Amino acid sequence: MALWLSCESGEENHKSFVLEHVELIEAYEIVKWKEAQRISLWDSNINEGLSLSPRFLNLQTLILRNSNMKSLPIGFFQFMLVIRVLNLSNNANLVELPLEICKLESLEYLNLEWTRIKMMPKELKNLTKLRCLILDGARGLVVIPSNVISCLPNLQMFRMMHRFFPDIVEYDAVGVLQEMECLEYLSWISISLFTVPAVQKYLTSLMLQKRIRELDMTACPGLKVVELPLSTLQTLTVLELEHCNDLERVKINRGLSRGHISNSNFHNLVRVNIVGCRFLDLTWLIYAPSLEFLWVRNSREMEEIIGSDEYGDSEIDQQNLSIFSRLVKLWLDDLPNLKSIYRQALPFPSLKEVRQVFEERLVEKTFLQLLRECIARIA
Template identity: 40%
Template sequence: MDDFFNFMPMLRVLDSSSNRNLEELPVGIAKLVSLEHLNLSWTGIKKLPVELKALAKLKYLNLNWTEDLKMIPQQLISSFSKLQVLKMEGCGYGCLLVLEEMEHLKYLNVLTLTFKSASELEKASRFNKFFSCAIECVELLHFRDSRSLNIMALAKLQHLCTLILWNCMDLEEVKIERNIIEGAGCFNSLRSVSVVECNHLRDVSWITFAPHLEVLWIYECNGLEEIISEEKLGEVTELKGNLNLFSKLERLLLEDLPELKTIYHHALPFPQLKEVSIRGCPMLKKLPLNSNSAKGQRLIIEGEKGWWKDVEWEDESTQIAFLPTFKPR
C-alpha cells in the first residue's frame, strides 16, 4: 500500500467509504500532500495515524459512522488549518474530545456531531463558535443519563439542518420554554427530524418551533401518544390559529408507533405535503386533514389496507378528496 502512495502525490480525493475491512491507514498516506478530500465514513478504522498531519491542504474529512474509531492523536484535527468540512456523526471517538481543537479551524463551516449524553451536550454548548456557526447535523445517541432534555441547547444552533434522536431510551421529556418561542430565529434552518427508538417520549411538540421542517420520521417509539400536544404548547404560549404548523412539511413518516392516537387535534393546510407513510399505528384513526388540506399537491398516503379502511374522516368531502391518494403497502 505504501508503494501505491509513492505514485499518487498529486491525488486530491481519496474515498474509502463503506469499506468495513479498512481498519487502519498506512503511514504512507503522509505522501498524499495534495489531498483535499478524505472520506473514511462507514469504515472499520480504529485510529487515525499522526502522519495525517502532513495533509496540510485537507479541506474535507468525513468520519461519519466510524464506530470503531477510538483514538485521534492530540492536535491532529487542529493541524488541518484549511479544513472546511468535518463530519463525525456516529463516530466512536467522542467529539467532545476534539471540539476544543476545532476552535482553531477558522475556515470550518460544516460540522456534524454525535452526543451520547445530556452532560456531553451541555459541555459542548459552551463552545459558542460552533454552537452558532458550523453545526449542520446533530445526533443524540443512546442518552442514558437524563430523563429530560432542554431543547435550548439545540435551538440556538443557527445552521442546524438535521436532528436525530436515536435510542434515547431514558428520555421522557423534551422541555419547551417560553424563551424559545420568544427567541428570534429558533430552529429556522432545521429541515429534517428523525426520532427512533425513544420509547418513553409521549410527544414531540417541540418540532412546532421548526417553521421550515420538510421531513419528519418517527420510528419504533413505543410510548408515543401524540405528535403535537396542544396541552403542552398551551403551557408555554397562547395558541394563535395553528402556529403555521407544518407549512413546509413534504414528508411525514410514522412507523411502528403502537400507542399513537393523534398527530394534531385540528385539520392543517399542509401546502407542501407530498408523502405520508403510516405503518404499524393501529390507534391512529384520524388524520389532521380536511377538504382544503394539501390542495393542489400530488399527495400519496401509504399504509396498510386495514388501517386505511378504519380512518375516520372530518366529513364526506374530505374522504372524497383523499381516497384517490392512498397507496397500499
C-alpha cells in the same frame, strides 16, 4: 465536494479514467493510467492491480469506492505528489489507513465514509491543507488521537455521523469538540454524540452551536432533558435522537424572545428522526417551520406529536396552519399508543409520502381517517 475541488482550476483537458463493475483489474492495465489526472473505480476488484501500481505523478483525484479491498499496498501513495481529492468510501472491508496518506501534503478532501478503519493515525495532522474530512458510518472507528483535528487549520467540513451504531462510544468526543472550536474556517460539522458530557459541551458552546449543521444524539445514558437555545441554533439542518432511553423532554430555551413563533426558530431544520425515545414530547417541532421529513419510530408511549406549548396553547393557535406546512415525508413506525398528530386537523399542503406501521386496532379511528385522507390526497 470532491468534484468541486478537482475541477476548481477550470481546466478541461484532464485525462480521466472511469471504470465501474469490473471483476478484475490487471496490473498491466493500471500502468496505462500513469499520466491520468483523475481516476474513478467503482464496484471493482482492484487489490491485485494496485500491488504493482505505477507512479501517478499527475494524479489529482482518486476515487476507489465499493471494492473488496482490506488494505492498500505499501508504496501505493508514495508518488502521488499533487493529489487533492481521495475518496475511499464504501469499502466495507477496509480496516487500516496507510501512513503514506499522511504524507500527501496537497490533499484537501479525504472521504473514509462507511469503512471499518479502527484508528485514525496521529500523523493525519500533517495534512495541513485538508479542507474536508468525512468519517460518516466508519463503523470500526473508535480512536481519534488528540491534537489531530486541531492541527488541520484549513478544515472547513467535518462529518462523523454514526447512525444505528450506539456501541461506538470509545472516542473522546468532548476532546474532538474542543479541538474543533479552535479552527478558524470550520463552518460545517455533522457529528454523533453518545454521552452526556459531549451533549453538555455542545449545549454550552456558542461556537459549536453555530457550526454543527447535523446533530445525532444516540443512547446518552442519564440524559433526561435537552434544552436547545433557540437563538443560536438557526444553522441546524438535521436533528436525530436515537435510543435515548432516559430522555423525557426536549426543551426550547427562547431567551428573551416571547413574541411570534416565526421571529426566532429553526428555519433551516429540514429533517428530524426520533427513534426509541420514551415519554418524548415533540411539541417543540412547532419551532421548525421548514421541516420536510419527520420520522418517529419505536416510541411506544407517545400519544400525540404536537401537544401543548410550554407557554400555553396561544402560540400554537396563532401558527396552527403553518405547523408541518412544508412537510414532504411523514413516517410513523411502531407507535401503538399514538392517537393524533395535533388536536386540530392540519392541511399538510406539501405532503407527498406517508408511511405508517402499527396495528390499526390500537390507534384511534379519527387518526386513522386522517392518515387515509393524507394518503388519498397525495395518491
